[in-house]
Amino acid sequence: MSATAPAPTSAASEAWLLMSRLFQGNRGQFFAVCQELKLSPPQAMALRLLEPGTPTPMSELAGLMHCDNSNVTGIVDRLEARGLVLRRPASHDRRVKHLVVTDAGADVRERLGTLMAQPPAALLRLSAAEQRQLVALLGKALAE
Amino acid sequence: MSATAPAPTSAASEAWLLMSRLFQGNRGQFFAVCQELKLSPPQAMALRLLEPGTPTPMSELAGLMHCDNSNVTGIVDRLEARGLVLRRPASHDRRVKHLVVTDAGADVRERLGTLMAQPPAALLRLSAAEQRQLVALLGKALAE
DNA sequence: TATTGTTATACTCTATAACTATA
DNA sequence: TATAGTTATAGAGTATAACAATA
Numbered sequence: 061m062s063a064t065a066p067a068p069t070s071a072a073s074e075a076w077l078l079m080s081r082l083f084q085g086n087r088g089q090f091f092a093v094c095q096e097l098k099l100s101p102p103q104a105m106a107l108r109l110l111e112p113g114t115p116t117p118m119s120e121l122a123g124l125m126h127c128d129n130s131n132v133t134g135i136v137d138r139l140e141a142r143g144l145v146l147r148r149p150a151s152h153d154r155r156v157k158h159l160v161v162t163d164a165g166a167d168v169r170e171r172l173g174t175l176m177a178q179p180p181a182a183l184l185r186l187s188a189a190e191q192r193q194l195v196a197l198l199g200k201a202l203a204e
Numbered sequence: 205m206s207a208t209a210p211a212p213t214s215a216a217s218e219a220w221l222l223m224s225r226l227f228q229g230n231r232g233q234f235f236a237v238c239q240e241l242k243l244s245p246p247q248a249m250a251l252r253l254l255e256p257g258t259p260t261p262m263s264e265l266a267g268l269m270h271c272d273n274s275n276v277t278g279i280v281d282r283l284e285a286r287g288l289v290l291r292r293p294a295s296h297d298r299r300v301k302h303l304v305v306t307d308a309g310a311d312v313r314e315r316l317g318t319l320m321a322q323p324p325a326a327l328l329r330l331s332a333a334e335q336r337q338l339v340a341l342l343g344k345a346l347a348e
Numbered sequence: 349t350a351t352t353g354t355t356a357t358a359c360t361c362t363a364t365a366a367c368t369a370t371a
Numbered sequence: 372t373a374t375a376g377t378t379a380t381a382g383a384g385t386a387t388a389a390c391a392a393t394a
Binding site for chain 2: 360362371
């Protein structure tokens with residue numbers, strides 16, 4: 061018998077599962093933030109991914125959002141109609157349009173960032189030392 | 205002056221930010237899993253939230269998904285059309301319909317769980333000891 | 349020929365409101 | 372009256388394919 065382990069369940073996947081629960085439990089908060097800023101979730105994500113001062117081609121945003129270019133057209137249409145971003149022709153390639161976050165967009169984006177940075181209650185139950193330990197571990201995992 | 209701190213930026217919110225990056229970076233993987241199982245993201249979420257052997261009222265699923273009851277009707281319609289769940293009248297209240305995961309649904313749900321449990325590469329860069337440390341911290345945060 | 353962004357199409361998700369059948 | 376689930380409606384997100392302009 062090849063005695064397949066019942067489930068590898070490495071510590072890494074266990075940690076991932078716990079983080080997934082944290083996110084699932086925080087989804088309500090995310091929707092509330094979107095509603096407060098009058099953004100749909102995809103619009104909020106797009107605005108968060110666009111960096112003010114860094115013109116970004118539509119196709120690059122599509123890549124970051126893991127969706128088709130044609131979706132970005134509509135999402136950006138609505139952000140542009142609200143004056144949060146604007147389309148600007150790129151100088152080096154006339155097929156490309158750069159997305160630029162407007163001042164109004166940067167304002168909404170910052171509020172979005174502030175609200176979304178609010179950690180779930182679960183994390184606040186950890187002591188300050190434990191929180192720092194968590195930061196150190198996650199920082200190491202994400203280090204390039 | 206009430207000297208509002210420029211930004212609390214507790215270690216907790218920094219940890220939360222890092223976890224958010226981990227999730228953002230893993231979205232592509234999630235979409236790939238959905239596509240492989242031929243489930244839309246909401247369908248996948250619904251199937252994951254329904255526990256086989258635990259009949260669940262539609263409205264409870266709506267609550268877990270943070271959406272309106274009327275959305276669940278359509279999502280469940282499609283899951284039911286594929287034979288992954290079924291509706292069953294609840295005995296104690298004839299207004300309520302219980303959702304039951306079928307055997308086929310339990311199978312897909314388990315594959316979904318297995319694929320989604322796959323931790324992102326970043327977590328695998330941590331040593332086994334560090335991974336266990338992470339589990340301990342997250343476990344403490346999520347402890348009831 | 350290949351790529352960027354748009355348009356057309358069809359389907360899914362979403363919130364709201366109105367409806368039904370229960371309670 | 373209130374609640375569970377459905378239906379109707381309208382708007383938004385999604386993938387695919389076809390298209391124009393550009394490379």
